[in-house]
Amino acid sequence: MNRRNFLNQTGKAGLSIMVLSLAGDLAFAAEPQTGKPVLAGQPCRNFNILARTSVIDPKDNREKFLLSNFADGETGNIILIDVKTGKGENFPLPVGAGAWGLVNWHDNKIIVGTCTEQAYLHVFDLKKRKWAEPIISKGESYFWQMGLASDDKVYGGTYPGCTLTQYDPATNEFRNLGKVSNNPENQYSRPVYCQAPGYVFVWYGFNTKGIKVYHINSGKIEDFGEPDDTIKEVNTEFICVERKAGLAFYDAKTLQPLPTEGYEEKMEKTHIKIQNGEWCSFITLKNGRLAGVRGQDYFITDAPKNNADYSTPVNVALKRIPVEAPPTTIMSLTHDEDGKIWGSCGFGQTIFSFDPKTKKYWNSAAVCKNGGEVYGMVFANKQLHLSAYVGGDLMIYDPKQPWDQLGNKNPKLVGSVAPDLIRPEAKSILGPDGNVWTGWSAKYGVYGGGLSSVNPVTQEVKSWYDPIPEQQITGIAADNENIYFTTNGHASGLPYNEGIQCHFVVWKPGTGIVKDIPFEKGVALNRALLAIDGLVVFSHKKELSIYDPGKKEIMKTIPIEDYTDLLIRLSKDTVGIFTNDALISLNVRTGAMAEICKVPGEVGAATVLPDGTVYYSAKSKLYCLKQG
Structure with missing residues (x-):
C-alpha cells in the first residue's frame, strides 16, 4: 500500500x-x-x-x-x-x-x-x-x-x-x-x-x-x-x-x-471536530495541547475545556509539514484538453499535474477526508472525476476553480459506494452514455465487486453490486455502445479465490449484462482491457484475447512473451502492450507485433496525448515517448 x-x-x-x-x-x-523515451522527472510528491x-x-x-x-x-x-x-x-x-x-x-x-x-x-x-x-x-x-x-x-x-x-x-x-x-x-x-x-x-x-x-x-x-x-x-x-x-x-x-x-x-478522547465538521485524530502533547495531521498538513491547537466541547467544531490552523516531500509512486495518469498531464499518488490521497510545455508541476492537498489513494481519473465536462479507496469516494475537481476541499466545494464529494464497495480496482472510464463508470472491489473480508456511474452534468451517482457474484471488477473499458469489464478472485484482506471462474462481460448502460464469457478455473484476468477500432482487447496469462462486439465472440487469441497489466491506444488500430521490460505494439487487425522501446521495470500507468505522445510511469518516475 x-x-x-x-x-x-x-x-x-x-x-x-x-x-x-x-x-x-x-x-x-x-x-x-521520436521513438526514444526520456525521463520527464518525478512530479508526484506528497x-x-x-x-x-x-x-x-x-x-x-x-x-x-x-x-x-x-x-x-x-x-x-x-x-x-x-x-x-x-x-x-x-x-x-x-x-x-x-x-x-x-x-x-x-x-x-x-x-x-x-x-x-x-x-x-x-x-x-x-x-x-x-x-x-x-x-x-x-x-x-x-x-x-x-x-x-x-x-x-x-x-x-x-x-x-x-x-x-x-x-x-x-x-x-x-x-x-x-x-x-x-x-x-x-x-x-x-x-x-x-x-x-x-x-x-x-x-x-x-x-x-x-x-x-x-x-x-x-x-x-x-x-x-x-x-x-x-x-x-x-x-x-x-x-x-x-x-x-x-x-x-x-x-x-x-x-x-x-x-x-x-x-x-x-x-479517552482521541478525535476532535474541526471547522468543516470533520473528525480528526490527535495526540496530547506534554504541554496539554493537541497535535494532529490532516492529509498534507498538521495542526497544534488548545484542548477543549471539557469533554462536551470535543464535538464542537474548532477552527484549527492547518500548516504545511515543514520539510521537503519525497517523490512517490504514480498511481494513475490522464490528460486534459490542453495536453496537461494529470496523475495520482500511489498512497496519500493526492493528485498532481505536469505541464509538458513549461515543465512545471503541482501537487494537491488531500482530495477527501478518507485515507487511501485515487485510482480513477477521467475528464468529463471539462472537470476531473476521481474515484478513491478506502471510502468508496467519488469526487469532481474543476482545475479552473480555487481549491476548497475543506469546504467540499472543489473537489466536491458527490457520492460514495461504501461500505459495500471500497476499492476502485478497475479505475474509471468515460462510458457511451457520457457518464463516468468505475469498476470496484468489495469491502475488507468479502469477495465481490460492482460498478458505479456518475452523471457529469447532474452529478447523480448510481451503483450495481456484484454483477458477477463474489468477484471483483478488475478491468473496465468502453466503446460507443457498451461497457466491458473483467473479473477475478482478488479481495481486500483475503487470499486470492482460486475456486472461481473469471469473466469477460459486456454491459449495456440502461440494460445490464448482455454477454458473459466465463473462463476456465485457473485463468486469471486483470486490469489490461481496451476497446479499440471496433474490437475489445484483454489479457490473461501470457495471451491477449480479441473480442468482436458485432459477432459477440472472441475472434482470436494472441500469445505474448510476457505478462501485461496495462494496454494503451497508440493509433486507430494499434495497441501498446506494457510488459515488465518493454512497450510492444500490436495491430489488432493484422496481428503484427513489434517492440517499440525498453521500459525500466513495471509500468504502473500511462496516457496518450492527441498528438500520439505517450507518458508513462515506473514507480515515481514519469517518462515521455514521442511516436513517429
Whole structure:
C-alpha cells in the first residue's frame, strides 16, 4: 500500500487555511526524440503520515511532534517538528517505504516498522541522530501498529503472517511470537494494544475476526471476548470492545467482565471536530495541547475545556509539514484538453499535474477526508472525476476553480459506494452514455465487486453490486455502445479465490449484462482491457484475447512473451502492450507485433496525448515517448 510549496487561501470567517500545492521546475533529461523515451522527472510528491507521537528531544530538551511518513515506491522518513517554533527535521529511513509502526522508547530511541514489500524494523538513536542496522522479519511484508508494553518491550502485528512480534530495545532482540489466529486464511494482525499492564491485545482478520490476548509473564496467547469483537480502547483500568449488541467492558487486571454503566464516560478522547465538521485524530502533547495531521498538513491547537466541547467544531490552523516531500509512486495518469498531464499518488490521497510545455508541476492537498489513494481519473465536462479507496469516494475537481476541499466545494464529494464497495480496482472510464463508470472491489473480508456511474452534468451517482457474484471488477473499458469489464478472485484482506471462474462481460448502460464469457478455473484476468477500432482487447496469462462486439465472440487469441497489466491506444488500430521490460505494439487487425522501446521495470500507468505522445510511469518516475 505514498511531497511542496503551499498556497495560502482564506476560508470563511477569516480562517487562514493552508492548501497544499507544489510548483516546481522539472527539466527533461533530454529533448524528446521520436521513438526514444526520456525521463520527464518525478512530479508526484506528497506526505502520507501513517503514525505520530511526541518526544522530548535529548539534543535540545524541546518537545517535538514526531511523524512517520510513507513514501510509496521510494524511501520513507520520520519528521521532527518543534511544537513551538514549527521548524522541522527530516530523517530518511535506511530502507523501506515507511510505516504504521512507531514507538518512542523513553525519548532515547525511535522504533519504526515498515511496509510494503518487506517488513523492516528500524531503530533511530535520537541523541546521535543515527539509524541502527535494519532488522528483517522474514516472510512478512507489513509491520502494522506497534506499542510499548509493561515489560518495556515493543509489540506489533504483521501481514501476511498474522503474527505478533516482540522487540526489546534494551538488548536489540527481535522475536516472532507466532500466528495469533488458527485460521490459515487470516492474514492480518492489527492493531496491537499494550496499555494494560501484563497484557498485549491484538485483533485479527479478515476471513474470521476476533481478539487475542498475550500474557506477558506466561507467554500464552489466548482468545479474548467474543467472535467478531473489535477493540475500541485499552487502558490501565479497563478494556472496551465493540460488538453487535453494543459496547462491553472488561477489567484490565483480571480480564473479567464489568458493568457497562459509568465506564463509557471514562473513555479517552482521541478525535476532535474541526471547522468543516470533520473528525480528526490527535495526540496530547506534554504541554496539554493537541497535535494532529490532516492529509498534507498538521495542526497544534488548545484542548477543549471539557469533554462536551470535543464535538464542537474548532477552527484549527492547518500548516504545511515543514520539510521537503519525497517523490512517490504514480498511481494513475490522464490528460486534459490542453495536453496537461494529470496523475495520482500511489498512497496519500493526492493528485498532481505536469505541464509538458513549461515543465512545471503541482501537487494537491488531500482530495477527501478518507485515507487511501485515487485510482480513477477521467475528464468529463471539462472537470476531473476521481474515484478513491478506502471510502468508496467519488469526487469532481474543476482545475479552473480555487481549491476548497475543506469546504467540499472543489473537489466536491458527490457520492460514495461504501461500505459495500471500497476499492476502485478497475479505475474509471468515460462510458457511451457520457457518464463516468468505475469498476470496484468489495469491502475488507468479502469477495465481490460492482460498478458505479456518475452523471457529469447532474452529478447523480448510481451503483450495481456484484454483477458477477463474489468477484471483483478488475478491468473496465468502453466503446460507443457498451461497457466491458473483467473479473477475478482478488479481495481486500483475503487470499486470492482460486475456486472461481473469471469473466469477460459486456454491459449495456440502461440494460445490464448482455454477454458473459466465463473462463476456465485457473485463468486469471486483470486490469489490461481496451476497446479499440471496433474490437475489445484483454489479457490473461501470457495471451491477449480479441473480442468482436458485432459477432459477440472472441475472434482470436494472441500469445505474448510476457505478462501485461496495462494496454494503451497508440493509433486507430494499434495497441501498446506494457510488459515488465518493454512497450510492444500490436495491430489488432493484422496481428503484427513489434517492440517499440525498453521500459525500466513495471509500468504502473500511462496516457496518450492527441498528438500520439505517450507518458508513462515506473514507480515515481514519469517518462515521455514521442511516436513517429
